[in-house]
Amino acid sequence: MTELKVGIDYRPALILKSGIGRYVANLVRHLPEADEELHLALFSVFWEKHAERVERASLPESERVELVTKKFPGRILNFLGKFTPLSVETWADELDLFHFTDYVHLPVKTEPIVFTLHDLAFLRSDDFHPSGDTKQLTAVTSQLAQRAAAVIAVSEATKNDAIELLKIPEERIVVTPLGVDATFFTEAPRSVQDPPAIVSVGTLEPRKNHLRLIEAFEVVMERGLDAKLILAGRKGWMCDDVLKKLEDEALQGRVIWLGEVSEVQLTALYRSASVVAYPSLWEGFGLPVLEAMAAGAPVLTSDRGAMKEVAGEAALLVDPESVEALADGLVRLLEDAALRDELSAKGRLRAREFTWTRTAKETVKAYRLALELGPPAAPES
Numbered sequence: 299m300t301e302l303k304v305g306i307d308y309r310p311a312l313i314l315k316s317g318i319g320r321y322v323a324n325l326v327r328h329l330p331e332a333d334e335e336l337h338l339a340l341f342s343v344f345w346e347k348h349a350e351r352v353e354r355a356s357l358p359e360s361e362r363v364e365l366v367t368k369k370f371p372g373r374i375l376n377f378l379g380k381f382t383p384l385s386v387e388t389w390a391d392e393l394d395l396f397h398f399t400d401y402v403h404l405p406v407k408t409e410p411i412v413f414t415l416h417d418l419a420f421l422r423s424d425d426f427h428p429s430g431d432t433k434q435l436t437a438v439t440s441q442l443a444q445r446a447a448a449v450i451a452v453s454e455a456t457k458n459d460a461i462e463l464l465k466i467p468e469e470r471i472v473v474t475p476l477g478v479d480a481t482f483f484t485e486a487p488r489s490v491q492d493p494p495a496i497v498s499v500g501t502l503e504p505r506k507n508h509l510r511l512i513e514a515f516e517v518v519m520e521r522g523l524d525a526k527l528i529l530a531g532r533k534g535w536m537c538d539d540v541l542k543k544l545e546d547e548a549l550q551g552r553v554i555w556l557g558e559v560s561e562v563q564l565t566a567l568y569r570s571a572s573v574v575a576y577p578s579l580w581e582g583f584g585l586p587v588l589e590a591m592a593a594g595a596p597v598l599t600s601d602r603g604a605m606k607e608v609a610g611e612a613a614l615l616v617d618p619e620s621v622e623a624l625a626d627g628l629v630r631l632l633e634d635a636a637l638r639d640e641l642s643a644k645g646r647l648r649a650r651e652f653t654w655t656r657t658a659k660e661t662v663k664a665y666r667l668a669l670e671l672g673p674p675a676a677p678e679s
Contacts, residue, residue: 379405410447417582477654503534514624591645
């Protein structure tokens with residue numbers, strides 16, 4: 299093996315607290331140990347809170363990792379990159395390949411490139427993203443997919459979407475599941491809340507299906523079960539109906555919205571939950587399912603896509619579009635202690651199959667594949 303210098307879009311790790319940000323941060327921490335020939339140039343350019351974000355960067359202790367960061371407006375960089383020689387290579391030269399980790403097309407001249415595809419929900423339904431975001435995501439994703447020598451899909455479900463919706467050749471796709479942080483694992487007895495807590499983690503937006511979950515919880519209440527529903531996640535788009543629902547008098551003290559929580563708070567919520575409910579309508583992976591299982595929480599999630607794939611046989615799967623199915627699943631888990639114990643044990647074992655070390659090793663395979671195959675031929679005009 300020869301030395302391989304990889305440029306990585308590291309901005310999500312410094313800007314985003316969840317999802318893609320956590321993926322990038324954990325990937326970078328484990329890449330140096332995955333391949334001794336790997337040298338990383340972590341590229342990050344932004345304007346707001348530049349010093350604060352750079353200061354909190356949590357980098358692996360390795361001479362083979364370099365943070366290349368500039369206080370520069372990202373949108374201006376992208377604009378200038380179209381008309382001037384300005385590019386990522388202006389600050390990080392002699393790269394062997396570049397890894398796009400997010401749905402952002404930076405001005406990068408290096409070939410080949412690798413692109414991580416997190417999900418294609420915006421192509422699955424117009425209801426999953428605002429129309430403006432959908433147009434932008436579609437344009438950038440199409441550009442990167444056409445240019446990428448290798449595409450990293452975070453699940454088999456996402457790989458299948460890439461083949462179907464983007465027409466990416468299967469031989470250029472490497473399935474690279476995400477991992478789960480060791481902090482979520484615990485072998486100690488769980489201290490569940492009383493009354494029992496149903497915890498749901500995710501941004502308040504249509505795709506996360508909060509409104510149906512709350513309606514299902516109302517059915518749980520009607521059946522006389524003493525429980526509460528705790529929602530953890532920031533406000534997203536089109537969440538007014540959920541916020542209005544939370545104002546219902548009958549739900550006061552029974553449905554609690556915490557907003558965005560820290561990782562410490564999140565871990566505590568998982569460990570104190572009688573049930574973790576994640577009835578999302580579509581996900582590229584579904585990291586909360588994995589985190590909850592690692593913490594020993596019984597999980598109820600959707601019977602489709604990546605959530606079914608990640609959960610395997612270690613969660614209760616239901617139709618997320620059916621309020622009745624959601625309610626029945628919640629009642630079943632709340633009333634059946636033996637089932638909760640079974641899913642808790644299965645979940646811990648299932649979660650241990652997903653490590654960031656594995657993610658890093660599969661990512662290196664994608665890098666080597668990109669170098670082997672080279673950039674794809676330009677599409678015929």
